[in-house]
Amino acid sequence: MRPRISPLTFTFVLIVGCLTVGPVLMLILGxxxxxxxxxxxFTVEKYIRVYTDPSLPKILLNTAAFTVGSSLFATALAxxxxxxxxxxxxxxxGLFHLISIxxxxxxxxxxxxxxxxxxxxxxxxxxxxxREVLGLKSSPFDIYSLGGMILVEGLLDLPIAYxxxxxxxxxxxxxxxxxxxxxxGSKFRALRxxxxxxxxxxxxxxxxxxxxxxxxxxxxxSVIGMPGRVYVLTTYIYRLISLGFMPDYGxxxxxxxxxxxxxxxxxxxxxxxxxRSERYVTISARGYKPAIIGLGRWRxxxxxxxxxxxxxxxxxxxxxxxxxxxxPYVMPPSAKAFSMMTLKHWNYVLHDPLxxxxxxxxxxxxxxxxxxxxxxxxxxxxxIVRVKSAGSALLESLAFFSFSFPxxxxxxxxxxxxxxxxxxxxxxxLLIGYIATYLPYGIRPLTSTxxxxxEDLEEASKVAGGGFLYTFRRIVVPLxxxxxxxxxxxxxxxxxxxxxxxxxxxxPGTEVLAVQILRFADDSLWGQVSALGIVMIAxxxxxxxxxxxxxxxxxxxx
Amino acid sequence: MGTRSPQHRNxxxxxxSALTKIFRSPSGEEVRALKEVDLTIPANRIFTLLGPSGxxxxxxxxxxxxxxxxxxxxxxxxDTVVWSKKQRIFIPPNKRGxxxxxxxxxxxPHMTVFDNVAYxxxxxxxxxxxxxxxxxxxxxxxxLEGLENRPATALSGGQQQRVALxxxxxxxxxxxxxxxxxxxxxxxxxxxxxxxxxxFLTELRITAVYVTHDRLEALTLSDLVAVMREGVVVEVGTPxxxxxxxxxxxxxxxxxxxxxxxxxxxxxxxxLIRVVTPMGPIACRRAEGxxxxxxxxxxxxxxxxxxxxxxxxxGGTNTFRGRVVSLLFVGExxxxxxxxGKTILAIKTNPAFPIGEGEEVSVxxxxxxxxxxxx
Numbered sequence: 039m040r041p042r043i044s045p046l047t048f049t050f051v052l053i054v055g056c057l058t059v060g061p062v063l064m065l066i067l068g069x070x071x072x073x074x075x076x077x078x079x080f081t082v083e084k085y086i087r088v089y090t091d092p093s094l095p096k097i098l099l100n101t102a103a104f105t106v107g108s109s110l111f112a113t114a115l116a117x118x119x120x121x122x123x124x125x126x127x128x129x130x131x132g133l134f135h136l137i138s139i140x141x142x143x144x145x146x147x148x149x150x151x152x153x154x155x156x157x158x159x160x161x162x163x164x165x166x167x168x169r170e171v172l173g174l175k176s177s178p179f180d181i182y183s184l185g186g187m188i189l190v191e192g193l194l195d196l197p198i199a200y201x202x203x204x205x206x207x208x209x210x211x212x213x214x215x216x217x218x219x220x221x222x223g224s225k226f227r228a229l230r231x232x233x234x235x236x237x238x239x240x241x242x243x244x245x246x247x248x249x250x251x252x253x254x255x256x257x258x259x260s261v262i263g264m265p266g267r268v269y270v271l272t273t274y275i276y277r278l279i280s281l282g283f284m285p286d287y288g289x290x291x292x293x294x295x296x297x298x299x300x301x302x303x304x305x306x307x308x309x310x311x312x313x314r315s316e317r318y319v320t321i322s323a324r325g326y327k328p329a330i331i332g333l334g335r336w337r338x339x340x341x342x343x344x345x346x347x348x349x350x351x352x353x354x355x356x357x358x359x360x361x362x363x364x365x366p367y368v369m370p371p372s373a374k375a376f377s378m379m380t381l382k383h384w385n386y387v388l389h390d391p392l393x394x395x396x397x398x399x400x401x402x403x404x405x406x407x408x409x410x411x412x413x414x415x416x417x418x419x420x421x422i423v424r425v426k427s428a429g430s431a432l433l434e435s436l437a438f439f440s441f442s443f444p445x446x447x448x449x450x451x452x453x454x455x456x457x458x459x460x461x462x463x464x465x466x467x468l469l470i471g472y473i474a475t476y477l478p479y480g481i482r483p484l485t486s487t488x489x490x491x492x493e494d495l496e497e498a499s500k501v502a503g504g505g506f507l508y509t510f511r512r513i514v515v516p517l518x519x520x521x522x523x524x525x526x527x528x529x530x531x532x533x534x535x536x537x538x539x540x541x542x543x544x545x546p547g548t549e550v551l552a553v554q555i556l557r558f559a560d561d562s563l564w565g566q567v568s569a570l571g572i573v574m575i576a577x578x579x580x581x582x583x584x585x586x587x588x589x590x591x592x593x594x595x596x
Numbered sequence: 597m598g599t600r601s602p603q604h605r606n607x608x609x610x611x612x613s614a615l616t617k618i619f620r621s622p623s624g625e626e627v628r629a630l631k632e633v634d635l636t637i638p639a640n641r642i643f644t645l646l647g648p649s650g651x652x653x654x655x656x657x658x659x660x661x662x663x664x665x666x667x668x669x670x671x672x673x674x675d676t677v678v679w680s681k682k683q684r685i686f687i688p689p690n691k692r693g694x695x696x697x698x699x700x701x702x703x704x705p706h707m708t709v710f711d712n713v714a715y716x717x718x719x720x721x722x723x724x725x726x727x728x729x730x731x732x733x734x735x736x737x738x739x740l741e742g743l744e745n746r747p748a749t750a751l752s753g754g755q756q757q758r759v760a761l762x763x764x765x766x767x768x769x770x771x772x773x774x775x776x777x778x779x780x781x782x783x784x785x786x787x788x789x790x791x792x793x794x795x796f797l798t799e800l801r802i803t804a805v806y807v808t809h810d811r812l813e814a815l816t817l818s819d820l821v822a823v824m825r826e827g828v829v830v831e832v833g834t835p836x837x838x839x840x841x842x843x844x845x846x847x848x849x850x851x852x853x854x855x856x857x858x859x860x861x862x863x864x865x866x867x868l869i870r871v872v873t874p875m876g877p878i879a880c881r882r883a884e885g886x887x888x889x890x891x892x893x894x895x896x897x898x899x900x901x902x903x904x905x906x907x908x909x910x911g912g913t914n915t916f917r918g919r920v921v922s923l924l925f926v927g928e929x930x931x932x933x934x935x936x937g938k939t940i941l942a943i944k945t946n947p948a949f950p951i952g953e954g955e956e957v958s959v960x961x962x963x964x965x966x967x968x969x970x971x
Contacts, residue, residue, distance in 0.1 A: 501696045
């Protein structure tokens with residue numbers, strides 16, 4: 039009676055398939071085409087040219103060092119923090135939560151520029167201060183280096199690593215560790231021989247995911263890497279499409295294919311590693327209470343260190359930006375600096391038509407994009423959870439496929455597509471690209487919400503006479519509001535700060551905030567960068583706060 | 597039959613023909629939950645589907661309401677075919693006009709009591725005033741008046757159960773289905789609610805299909821009981837039929853404690869039928885279609901057996917000598933076992949009657965309560 043795949047499932051398989059498989063196909067076809075105007079004229083010329091480029095080995099080496107370096111750094115730091123927070127009596131535990139949600143507030147490009155402002159060799163504030171205080175001839179730090187990139191990218195990816203490792207640490211049965219002590223081993227030995235091996239899947243998952251993220255990263259490589267001539271694959275691709283008279287989307291696509299393949303393989307590894315632990319994380323409250331270890335005299339020194347990290351991650355970037363946005367040119371804080379304070383950068387930014395347009399576009403994309411995105415996510419997640427068919431399994435794979443998409447690369451895939459449509463150079467091109475690339479972030483919170491809603495509640499509505507859409511509107515959606523709100527927040531904050539996809543798809547008229555900041559940074563207009571950065575931070579903080587409040591209100595009134 | 601009850605009207609007959617439902621697990625295994633089930637559920641009766649878990653009773657209920665799609669057969673409610681493999685008919689649950697009370701009640705936690713009950717009427721886009729009136733009447737009927745504006749989750753288990761009932765009744769369905777509605781209540785409340793439900797349903801005179809694995813619930817609530825096993829309806833009858841005159845050993849066994857004594861029919865001529873068994877000849881109640889020499893099983897409920905001091909009555913009809921093997925005090929009486937020859941009989945005795953384990957007793961079985969199974 040019923041077809042194997044219902045029309046509803048089929049419709050969404052089609053939509054999500056176009057959004058995720060579509061750009062990948064276009065990327066591959068594009069890489070074998072003669073040019074963006076000669077799509078479909080088969081050639082392998084692009085591959086030959088790009089993979090025989092003598093500068094490529096150095097770029098691959100840089101990319102490897104950058105991704106692996108930031109991955110190790112972020113994971114190691116996350117391990118220490120998670121251990122301190124969950125397994126010890128360290129004070130100020132509230133800070134850990136803040137550290138884990140910061141990335142939603144401070145966009146990567148803003149974070150990276152604030153580090154440039156602190157540590158660049160010519161007029162980095164911290165460098166200038168140290169030179170003055172220590173009487174040095176040259177700057178002690180140079181952020182424009184592989185080391186600087188790893189430091190900043192590692193800090194940016196720390197929250198992701200933390201969010202993977204902390205739950206694993208929390209669900210860890212302390213009895214295993216206690217058994218090891220009882221068997222005569224020292225605490226450290228127990229840590230090394232028992233704790234870490236058990237956490238290994240989480241550690242490997244964190245390593246894999248941070249590599250994926252840093253492979254796709256564009257903010258740090260462009261703001262920190264490019265001035266120091268340290269190129270990685272994303273900046274290499276960006277150069278192919280943005281420099282010179284003729285942007286070469288063919289060569290960019292040919293390199294992009296390898297990046298995408300690498301990324302997809304790593305995400306596959308990550309999903310395998312977390313398949314068991316993460317999927318039902320909301321349900322598997324096993325009730326283990328990990329034993330808390332007393333830190334003794336290390337308690338305060340260690341909490342000083344975590345507070346310092348909090349400063350470095352949140353307070354200093356914001357303060358530096360605020361300060362630089364108010365002084366005429368970059369200089370260390372001093373009486374003179376404070377006496378010269380001016381609103382001219384703010385004036386400039388708030389009257390600059392380009393910046394204002396970028397602001398409008400970004401807010402539009404965040405609000406409308408996140409709303410459409412969450413609408414799609416709600417239906418897709420519902421089908422994934424409730425409809426048990428081959429079609430829904432396919433839909434799940436399709437939806438999570440974009441989890442491995444590096445924005446810049448997939449942007450090139452979209453470019454090959456949009457150029458052939460009237461959508462090209464419109465805000466809708468960005469909107470579609472955003473939703474496709476960030477779909478998993480909307481679907482994740484919703485699938486776990488739907489799993490928790492008893493199916494009886496929907497069946498009762500059907501029996502009471504409600505059709506599918508009526509039931510969806512009156513029963514399913516109201517019950518899923520917490521998941522919908524958190525998915526919306528996640529998507530909106532990501533759309534507001536989106537850089538890598540926009541760097542490819544944004545055209546005159548469709549500027550967005552992050553791209554505008556990148557432009558200012560290219561021209562070393564640090565005052566403008568800072569003012570716009572503060573605007574961005576303020577916007578995303580307001581949005582997250584408002585959405586959280588609205589979600590709470592709805593949750594209460596029901 | 598309260599004239600003020602808002603749902604006073606006639607229900608419809610449900611006819612299930614050759615219904616088969618197969619569940620396929622992801623690993624490809626097939627479970628036949630319903631096997632060619634034929635069943636007629638008469639209008640305006642309380643009809644119970646009774647059976648052990650996994651017998652297919654809930655699946656049958658879900659097929660009737662439309663939440664499960666069968667693999668073959670036909671279901672008709674009144675004159676309307678709601679599902680037919682042959683005619684390719686599938687009326688979705690929201691168009692079948694059935695009320696249902698779920699095992700978990702499925703009360704919507706984000707709504708008030710009023711909204712929960714009003715929902716079926718809101719779906720049908722009835723005028724606001726009419727919705728308010730009918731919800732008020734229905735809530736009054738289930739004795740929940742005044743609780744309209746409470747969040748549904750702030751109610752007790754018993755009250756939630758009545759909200760679920762009100763929601764099922766409010767749209768005046770042709771048929772109302774119950775899926776083990778009492779299984780989430782504690783024992784005392786369950787008894788109370790059972791009595792109340794019986795009153796509601798009797799007043800309504802509506803076709804009600806009730807699924808349970810609790811034989812006591814089935815016996816007290818139903819006009820008719822269908823006992824199911826492994827996807828098949830074994831037997832249909834009134835509670836008294838099912839209890840005292842079951843046709844199948846499985847039914848007799850499932851519905852309550854019973855002694856089964858194998859034997860051979862000796863004569864069918866008299867008022868009573870004589871069956872020769874290892875413990876001696878037993879006089880049984882008349883049953884049709886028996887011939888001398890036929891192998892049968894005699895079914896005797898423990899309460900049909902009377903225990904007495906030995907000696908005085910021996911030799912009479914259905915009187916045997918036995919020895920008490922065990923006795924267990926269970927509150928209102930003793931449950932015990934008596935050996936008559938090599939046959940062990942389960943018995944019940946009055947605690948006031950002083951006997952002890954190992955004692956010789958006389959055992960009398962009322963012939964009117966010796967029932968012959970013709971399996």
